[in-house]
Amino acid sequence: MEPKISCRGVWKIFGPHPERFFHTHGGAPGPDAFAGSGYIPAVRDATIDVFPGEILVIMGLSGSGKSTLVRCLSRLIEPTGGEILFDGRDLLKATPKEMIELRRHKMGMVFQHFALLPHRTVLHNVAFPLEVQGVARADRLRRAMEVVELVGLKGRESYYPRELSGGQQQRVGIARSLAVEPDVWFLDEPFSALDPLIRREMQDEFLRLQNLLHKTIVFITHDFDEAIRLADRIAIMNEGVIVQIGAAAELVTRPANDYVAEFTREVPRDRLLTVADVMAAGADPDAGAAPVEANAPIHDVARRVLRAEAPLRVVDENGVTQGAISRADVVDALFEDRSGRE
Amino acid sequence: MRRAWPIAALLLGPCALLIVLRDALPGWAVTPPASWRVPFIEWINAVVEFLRKTPLVADFTFRDGTRAVAGWIEWPLDLLEGILISGFADGAVPSLPWTMIVGLAAVWGWYLRGWRLSLLAGGCVLYLALFGKWKLSMITLSAVLVAAPVAGAIGLGLGILAVKWRGFERILWPLLNVMQSLPHFSYLIPVAVFIGVSHKAGTIATILFAMPPMARLTILGLRGVSPEIVEAGLMAGCTRLQMLRKVEIPAARPTIMVGVNQVIMQCLAMVVIASFIGAKGLGHDLLFRLQSLRIGQALEIGVAIVFMAVTLDRLSQALAAKEPEHLREGAWWRAHPFLGSAAAVVAVTALASFITPYASVLPRELTLTTAPFWDGIVDWVTVNLFDPLNFFRDALLLNVLIPMRTGYQAVPWLAVAVLVGSIGWRLGRARIALPVLGFLAFVMLSGFWARSQITAYMVSFAVLVCAGVGLPLGIWASKHEWRAKLVQLLCDTFQTFPSFIYLIPVIMLFKVGDVAAISAIVIYASIPAIRYTTIGLRSVPHHIIEAATTSGCTPRQILWKVRMPLAFPEIMLGVNQTIMFALFMVIIAAFIGTRDLGQEIFRALTFNDAGKGLVVGLCVAFIGLTADRLITEWAAVRKRELGIG
């Protein structure tokens, strides 16, 4: 499948003369080059594809360059090096005018601190991107009203941002970014400023919207639980480098390095991993006991597997045998083996 | 703390040595010789002459241009005066009835903040009418209402340009610093030269004087817009113009509105002083009464100005703080209760004016006057307090002021330069030392060194007294929440009074001279000393005080060992403000006979000597900026060391 956004070897360096610094180091400055130079490598050689309709979550500790990477993708920040293709077109070659057009029609963004305009009501905040495009007043207010209803804020449309709670404000932020029906939706830690309970509610809301809309999404968070709940794929960043990209189960079972392993340590593995993630594929044990389903979480089958004398047969939804799962598989999956990596 | 002494000795030592060795120094190191004088005045006046006389385009001179521009301002001035007092077409179309203006002020106060502000605004405006100051105050008000929007618009424009072009900001910012430290009178002289002496000239001077704070706050406001909001605008696809109009300026509104408040207050302060070049209204009357020593009447006008200041300040502050609210449901008057009441006020007062002329123009015989009361007080003071006041004045002069002045005049300029330079160097190397030495060099080479020393003596004596008043009061106020609030309210209120007002009571007590001038400075400049001490002491973090209490400190120990040291940088910023206020006042006090730089500006004003007025004004500004540079830098360094701010 053709990626929606394709990001090839992107660098972003902060400092007095980043371009010059970048080129004197041959377009690939190593960690030594930065030491004591006064330059900060916010993003280093990032290569990543975002496919249509997927939710790609970018994770990492504070300062690991997540926001900077996403701002490079929307070109709010000019990358120092590398190339970015949007629908196959070179984004970095777009003129300011083309960028305005792209942002008006193809991109939407939600911000950590909501970034609502304090002097506009909910409705006029949501209508703002349409107003900027020059959509007629009646049309844009009708469309804004639809989106306000979509995010569940009907009845509050004439309120001002400061009259709303944090969760409601972020709903406005979401509605605003959806008003123009963008193809790509960037969300920079949209729920980090909210209380845990509200955060969960907003995640559900987000999934509900995505089921309706099927956008291409780049979502930033530093909360692994949130990433697991929402992501199709997760990219983990550390000090500007993308260390690993993959589905949640892959990061848990096959972490690329200690940094990733550290991230995934507290994850409830029994609920995240499915039988298919840990089984011995291809094996075909005796068809004695009742089989287990491949896509069941380990949590649901662990008791049976551990009590059984022999490995159990694993079948897919059509009843076709996929492999076998043994006690050892379950124990290895639940209790991460760290003896080999000290 | 022990290590502070060698540093102090290092900083003060050379200066002290130079003062002691004064007689051994060559003459040029003590007072700058006349031959060093740089003819700044002549240069400026040459430019002024050129602009006045030389045709630039066809036979139009620059002055013709400024006069033409000034002509435009007459338009809105006439319009507003017509609306507020004189009516149009020789009274065929009447002006607004005074009852309507009182009512609208009250409704507006209610809309902006509630019934208290409504009473305050309505009451103050009512006072102006009842006490026979209606016409004068409406002339003043119309000048403010014309000058403030123009000054605000220019300031906003300059601020926007500065934010969009770095290079422009680099020029504008230092210029704003100088303009905001330039005394009022320095603005009057060039305006008098290029426009003449008239009401509109006064209005133009007011515009020029009130513009800088708007530019400054616009820059601060636009820079302070959160980057996320700007990004939200970009992602919505804003063009540069849309960004500015729809995102940045609205998001910076709170700060910009603070600027609007400051512009309005500066306008009022200046329009009073601009009566020196012909501005009409309350200020003109005040000036006239003061010159003829009719103190009672002057006081009455002073009170009117004060009421007007308080009304304008509170209304514009409330406007700045007003947050948008969603409309209530229901019928038109329910959704817009304030518009509804305003309409009701207009209807009722218009009807009343139709029925009785009293509701439209209050006849003179119905107005009240307090002048006899004030005159009584003045007489009483003259009769009963004459001896003690005279004794106090003479004693202060003979024992303190004159010796101090002689002392100041004896200090060699080299000693001042060494002191200022070494403090600057210690605080921020060449970055601080060079500008302050530059300021000093200008004062020295301008030919006004001796006058500047007198100004410095008056200001430093006044600042000492202010600190002596402000510190204890601030400490007292910081002990309880209610005291702090009360003091804050009083400071806010007193600070809105145009500085010229402060001359009235001191003339009443001390007539003219140094003691009167210094008293006026002390009253005016104590305000920031008190305010910053209170704020500084109260903003010491609570957990630090709790820690000190649990370590067993007595309240006195907490004050002197914990709160004072932590609040000291803030208090020094208060002292800085006190110096600035004192410099403004010392120049205004020239009106009551001082012999310092103020007197020189005053004379320049009489002779329309723009060059001299500007150069002396710059001397004052540079004295202030020297102190400002050193103190703010010191406070910043100290705050960083303490890990606060």
Ligand SMILES: Nc1ncnc2c1ncn2[C@@H]1O[C@H](COP(=O)(O)OP(=O)(O)OP(=O)(O)O)[C@@H](O)[C@H]1O
């Ligand atoms: N405008 C800037 N100038 C200089 N350095 C910057 C700038 N913006 C970001 N950085 C630096 O780049 C690095 C990455 O910042 P970034 O904001 O992308 O991190 P992040 O992963 O989003 O962190 P957080 O979780 O705190 O939002 C940080 O070290 C930051 O200090």
Ligand SMILES: [Mg+2]
């Ligand atoms: Mg971030």
